Amino acid sequence: MTDVKFYRQKTTGAIFTVVAEGPEGHEVCDNWEEIVAGSVDAAAEKHVPAVTVEDGKVCVRVGEVAHPMLDAHYIEWIALADGAKLAFKYLKPGDEPEAFFAGEHGTIYAYCNLHGLWKAEF
Numbered sequence: 027m028t029d030v031k032f033y034r035q036k037t038t039g040a041i042f043t044v045v046a047e048g049p050e051g052h053e054v055c056d057n058w059e060e061i062v063a064g065s066v067d068a069a070a071e072k073h074v075p076a077v078t079v080e081d082g083k084v085c086v087r088v089g090e091v092a093h094p095m096l097d098a099h100y101i102e103w104i105a106l107a108d109g110a111k112l113a114f115k116y117l118k119p120g121d122e123p124e125a126f127f128a129g130e131h132g133t134i135y136a137y138c139n140l141h142g143l144w145k146a147e148f
Contacts, residue, residue, distance in 0.1 A: 030107045030133070032061040032143055041137070043105075045112050061143045068141035075104065075134040075146040084148070088123035088136045095119050099140050108132035 031044045036057050064070075072089040079085075088101045095101065097119045104125040105114045109132070115125035123136075136144045 030112060030135075032135070032137075033058045034061050043112060045107070045110065061137075063135065063143045063145040066142040068138070070144075073136065073138055073141055073144040075136045075144060077134050077146055077148040079130060079148060082128055082130055084127040084129045084132075084134075086125045086127070086134050086136075088144075093123040093136075093138065095121055095123055100138070102137045102139050104137075105135040106132055107135065 029045070032041055033044070034041050036059055041061070042058075064074075071091045072093045074089065076087045076090055077084060084106060086104055086106075088104065093101050095117070100119045100121075101117050101123045103114050103116045104123075105112055106125075106127040106129060108127075108129045113127055115127075117123065131148060133145055133147045138144065
């Protein structure tokens with residue numbers, strides 16, 4: 027099973043991802059913290075990715091109620107983890123909070139600049 031973990035650098039806010047096979051843990055420097063999906067108290071209906079799959083096409087919309095895409099509050103990226111691959115779509119304010127990927131199953135991650143990491147498995 028593929029293990030995907032996201033870490034944020036405490037000073038700059040930079041994010042990096044570790045994708046590894048197996049249950050082994052990951053060691054990181056003291057200045058990095060793991061980002062855990064759903065760990066921030068915020069409206070789930072605006073942050074949990076809504077996923078539909080049809081004929082190998084994955085459609086992701088962030089939130090059952092569309093997430094705001096304002097300068098001060100927006101989804102920075104959406105990612106699909108499917109086996110050993112991790113695909114990203116980067117977004118900016120004004121974009122639609124959605125992404126399209128090829129696949130049949132996996133985990134979708136969405137990162138809100140204010141409310142952190144969210145995920146949905148499909």
